[in-house]
Amino acid sequence: MEESKKVLYSAVQPTNNLTIGNYIGAIRNFLALQNDYNCYFAIANMHAITVRQTPAELRQRTLSLLALYLACGLNPEQTAIYVQSHVPAHAELCWVLNTFTYVGEMERMTQFKDKSLRHAENINMGLMDYPVLMAADILLYQTEVVPVGLDQRQHLEIARDIAQRFNNIYSPTFKVPEGLYVKVGAKINDLQDPSKKMSKSAENPNGSVFLSDDKDTVIRKFKRAVTDSGSEIKFDPENKAGVSNLLSIYTAFTGKTVEQAERDFAGIGYGDFKLAVGEAVADKLAPIQKEQAKLLTDKTYLDNVLRSGAERAAKAANKTLSKVYKKIGFYQL
Ligand code: ATP
Ligand code: LTN
Numbered sequence: 001m002e003e004s005k006k007v008l009y010s011a012v013q014p015t016n017n018l019t020i021g022n023y024i025g026a027i028r029n030f031l032a033l034q035n036d037y038n039c040y041f042a043i044a045n046m047h048a049i050t051v052r053q054t055p056a057e058l059r060q061r062t063l064s065l066l067a068l069y070l071a072c073g074l075n076p077e078q079t080a081i082y083v084q085s086h087v088p089a090h091a092e093l094c095w096v097l098n099t100f101t102y103v104g105e106m107e108r109m110t111q112f113k114d115k116s117l118r119h120a121e122n123i124n125m126g127l128m129d130y131p132v133l134m135a136a137d138i139l140l141y142q143t144e145v146v147p148v149g150l151d152q153r154q155h156l157e158i159a160r161d162i163a164q165r166f167n168n169i170y171s172p173t174f175k176v177p178e179g180l181y182v183k184v185g186a187k188i189n190d191l192q193d194p195s196k197k198m199s200k201s202a203e204n205p206n207g208s209v210f211l212s213d214d215k216d217t218v219i220r221k222f223k224r225a226v227t228d229s230g231s232e233i234k235f236d237p238e239n240k241a242g243v244s245n246l247l248s249i250y251t252a253f254t255g256k257t258v259e260q261a262e263r264d265f266a267g268i269g270y271g272d273f274k275l276a277v278g279e280a281v282a283d284k285l286a287p288i289q290k291e292q293a294k295l296l297t298d299k300t301y302l303d304n305v306l307r308s309g310a311e312r313a314a315k316a317a318n319k320t321l322s323k324v325y326k327k328i329g330f331y332q333l
Helices: 020-033 055-071 089-098 103-107 110-118 125-140 150-169 215-223 241-254 258-264 270-296 299-328
Strands: 007-012 038-043 080-083 145-148 178-181
Touching: 007 020, 007 125, 020 038, 020 055, 020 145, 020 241, 038 055, 038 299, 055 080, 055 270, 055 299, 080 299, 089 125, 089 299, 103 125, 110 125, 110 150, 125 150, 125 299, 145 150, 150 178, 215 270, 241 258, 241 270, 270 299
Parallel strands: 007 038, 007 145, 038 080, 145 178
Antiparallel strands: none
16 A cells, blocks of 8 residues: 555445445445545444344345455455454544543434434444544544545544544644545435435335345336336436436446436336336446355455455554554553
């Protein structure tokens, strides 16, 4: 990794099956950035356990997410890809940063409030501490750029606040990170309810297209997608939310512009349009799925990627951690 490049950090939780929203909104953008930045991509299993997980599934999804990162084209020679719990510095810095974070701030976080409602039987300290662990993730690497969806903006703001607070009390220790938000139009909505974002944990599985869906399933879900009144295929998110979402998906998957897509579909009925979008998505997913399945048969290779990723990450992370320990007065041997 070249020292002169800026550091970029992002992570995805190995929970549920990923959707085409995660792919377009997050993973696919990592690819375009890996050449320009010194990148770290984590599999955030410590964040995942803030909501109860089935152990065997969490383990399996960790490897699946790694295989997916690789199948999408992330290059482990270039980029450190690792599992969060393999680098103990995350938990260690989180503890220190906890003492620079106020309970009131955490109680006001939108995601904490949402998840407390959804998991009322398990409002654990980890759920509340989620943003501080995320701040530790980011700040450990002297990160400058964090590509995430807009839903993560509040978490990024807190990471910036904590960094500035620490830097002001001691002396400049952490870089203050910037969020890199995907362009408008890259927010993929639910196929059954285009007013909601497509989500891994949606109630209606027909609304979300999973990266693991086979061709028939993808086509079936698109055929059933909700469209709008009228018959014109036009990008107009306010009045034609369903058609516009399908056009966004189509352009994201084919690289065509909205104008080109509108021209391609001029005079075509909704049925054929939905089929064409489904085919474009299925065709793009097929080689990724094939490569992911192939990678998953080579556990030795995957373990090696994770081992070397964790080593590289730990080296950078421990440098920052040791600076922090020194500044706060931890006696060092
Ligand atoms: P859940 O539904 O379980 O809350 P999620 O689908 O929102 O999960 P996360 O793991 O929270 O997934 O997010 C991973 C990344 O994918 C984040 O950067 C997030 O902003 C992005 N992302 C998630 N859903 C979409 C979407 N529908 N469109 C664009 N980006 C998305
Ligand atoms: N909360 C994030 C996942 C995440 C993350 C991070 C993203 C954990 N640590 C650090 C960027 C930087 C999400 O996308 N749900």
